[in-house]
Amino acid sequence: MPKFTSSNPDAKFCYINGHYCHAHKTAIVTNALGVVCHVDFYDDNSLNPNTAKSAHESKYQYDTKSLIPVIDNFFSLHPGFSLKYFLGDSDFDASDNYRYLFKEHGIIPIIPLNYRNSKYLPQPDVASDGIPTCPYDPSLKMKYDGITREKGRAARIKWLCPILKRLK
Structure with missing residues (x-):
């Protein structure tokens, strides 16, 4: 696909x-009630979706890098506005974002951790019979839970x- 459209x-x-x-x-900034406070047409040409290993990684890179410029634009247009908390999804989980929000603006970030973003994530092993073992306790074999078929x-x-015990 071309990087831009002729139209x-x-x-x-x-x-x-x-x-x-x-x-x-x-990017859209809303308050706690979902009322739109700011709309930012963020354009960073340094992010190339073709360099990402997967489509999700492309989205993650964009979300991670977009937070600081969008919040900077928000505060430059609304200098009297103050925020106590920032609620974002796990795609905003980056140490630069935490540092920026808390140290530069005194905002408490509430962002779920993206454990896939960690280089210290333990890797599962495989038992002699081919069944994966628990990454935290290799003596425990994982339980088969079927096959997932996503579109x-x-x-x-x-x-x-x-x-874990499966509840149905």
């Missing part, structure tokens, strides 16, 4: 809601922690 060169090639498309990269993805075998 609108400002629309960039990106990954949104599960598919690639040409769109304006937009647009290869079928994958699901394994559960042996300590």
